[in-house]
Amino acid sequence: MKAFKFLIGTVAVLALIAFGVYHFGTKFIADEVMGQVAAELETSGQLDNLKKEIQNNPELRTFIEEGKNADSSKLPFKTKEEATRVLLKKFDLAEINDIQVKVRQGMSASEQQELLTKIQSKLTEEEMLALKALAYKELFK
Template sequence: MKILKVLIVLLVVFSLGAVAVYYFGTNMASEKIVDEATEQMESSGKLDEVKEYVESDPELSGYIEEAKAADESSLPFNTTGQATRVLVQKVGMTELNTIRNGVQSGTMTPQEAVQKLEGKLTEEEMLALKVIAYKEIYNQQ
């Protein structure tokens, strides 16, 4: 009977550890990825190109205006870590990777990528993503 209790306690402890690693791991990984990508884009001058591209595209600039006007207190998430968890849960890593590859290779436009995400996320989640993207592009904290 004691062995069973020890096994159950160990199982609970390992389960809690796995949840903590998932929760904190996605936060740390997403923050690190975003910081590195932003740093690389700033150092190579591509961040200015992204800003120009977004501002020249009427649909994308509309997203930016929508993000500027958003009430952040009502959004379902506010950090890249939280956004990462929602995207992985609702869209899936495989689909996210497919979208990323498509946009990078030019076989998918950014608008098509947004449309794919809109089909899987709620309006509030999309608005939260737009706000996070706006903050990252324009270095808002």
């Protein structure tokens, strides 16, 4: 009986540790990814290029402007960090790295459409609207 209690206690402690690592690990990774991406965009001048590309592409501009009037109280996330957490849960790190490499190297219109379709297939409509709202807020603040 003592061995059984010890086994149950050990399993419970390990489960709590695993939950803590998962919860705080995803937060840590989300914070790190957002910090790196934001710093890279600002220092490399890619943020200005991205803004120009959005202004010059009416389809992309219309797509992002859908988030302009979104009711933020009804969105599943409101900050970049929360969005990163959701994306880390929906996509594995290899997919995120692949996307990041493609974006850095430049993407054709068909590749952009393929990426958008892939993202839309994994996210709900509310999550997509929240991403559009965040993108609009960040790009046009």
